[in-house]
Amino acid sequence: MPPHSQPRGILFDLDGTLLHTAPDLVKAINQLRHEYHLAALPFESAISMVGKGAQNLVKRALADALTTVDLTMAYQQFSQHYHAINGDSTEEYAEVTNGLSALYRAGFKLAIVTNKPSEFTLPLLTQFGWKEYFGSIVCGDTLTHKKPHPAPILHACSELDISVSEALMVGDSMNDVLAAQAANCQCVVFNYGYNEGVAIEHALTQNNTVRIFSHFDQLVASLS
Numbered sequence: 001m002p003p004h005s006q007p008r009g010i011l012f013d014l015d016g017t018l019l020h021t022a023p024d025l026v027k028a029i030n031q032l033r034h035e036y037h038l039a040a041l042p043f044e045s046a047i048s049m050v051g052k053g054a055q056n057l058v059k060r061a062l063a064d065a066l067t068t069v070d071l072t073m074a075y076q077q078f079s080q081h082y083h084a085i086n087g088d089s090t091e092e093y094a095e096v097t098n099g100l101s102a103l104y105r106a107g108f109k110l111a112i113v114t115n116k117p118s119e120f121t122l123p124l125l126t127q128f129g130w131k132e133y134f135g136s137i138v139c140g141d142t143l144t145h146k147k148p149h150p151a152p153i154l155h156a157c158s159e160l161d162i163s164v165s166e167a168l169m170v171g172d173s174m175n176d177v178l179a180a181q182a183a184n185c186q187c188v189v190f191n192y193g194y195n196e197g198v199a200i201e202h203a204l205t206q207n208n209t210v211r212i213f214s215h216f217d218q219l220v221a222s223l224s
């Protein structure tokens with residue numbers, strides 16, 4: 001398949017791509033730090049720790065106290081905090097619901113491929129009314145491996161019953177780009193997301209074939 005040919009399946013990252021989850025994530029992280037008598041992290045520092053799943057987020061957020069922290073217990077504490085507020089201050093990026101609905105109605109097979117654990121992902125998909133759109137939902141704890149490993153992308157393709165050459169990965173970070181490259185899958189990224197604190201334009205090398213969009217409408221238009 002030549003680069004940029006029309007896909008049959010579209011695999012979406014969640015945090016930083018479909019949903020601006022940062023306000024709730026940062027709040028839960030700072031509630032956790034408060035329990036450990038640690039100062040609140042500034043918003044931008046906390047959000048740069050998002051990307052490699054919630055267990056890694058907790059580890060990164062407690063880096064200044066790691067020698068004294070039981071990470072299993074800390075994750076449980078974070079999970080309680082985040083469950084209590086998950087979705088409260090989370091917003092979809094502009095035109096995401098309209099765009100997903102249009103792509104679904106146009107016959108594309110859609111999937112979620114996120115590093116976010118399923119316990120937090122599924123309630124958000126229900127809250128935003130998106131669950132019916134997705135023929136596959138691969139979360140950070142669905143498989144042994146998370147992005148940037150290619151396995152989540154390959155698993156979603158298998159569940160959608162398409163070959164990876166017929167898929168397009170849509171994300172916001174190098175975890176999405178590297179997973180797509182390892183799986184040999186087309187990839188586009190939005191530049192409004194998180195990418196662990198680094199502008200995605202700077203992270204991508206010049207000869208990279210990944211397209212960069214700044215609005216969800218641009219993705220939908222590129223697939224019409």
Ligand SMILES: O=C(O)COP(=O)(O)O
Nearest residue numbers: 014015051052053114115
């Ligand atoms: O939970 C994370 O760390 C990131 O989630 P994402 O893969 O949807 O960006």
Ligand SMILES: [Mg+2]
Nearest residue numbers: 013015016172
């Ligand atoms: Mg993301």
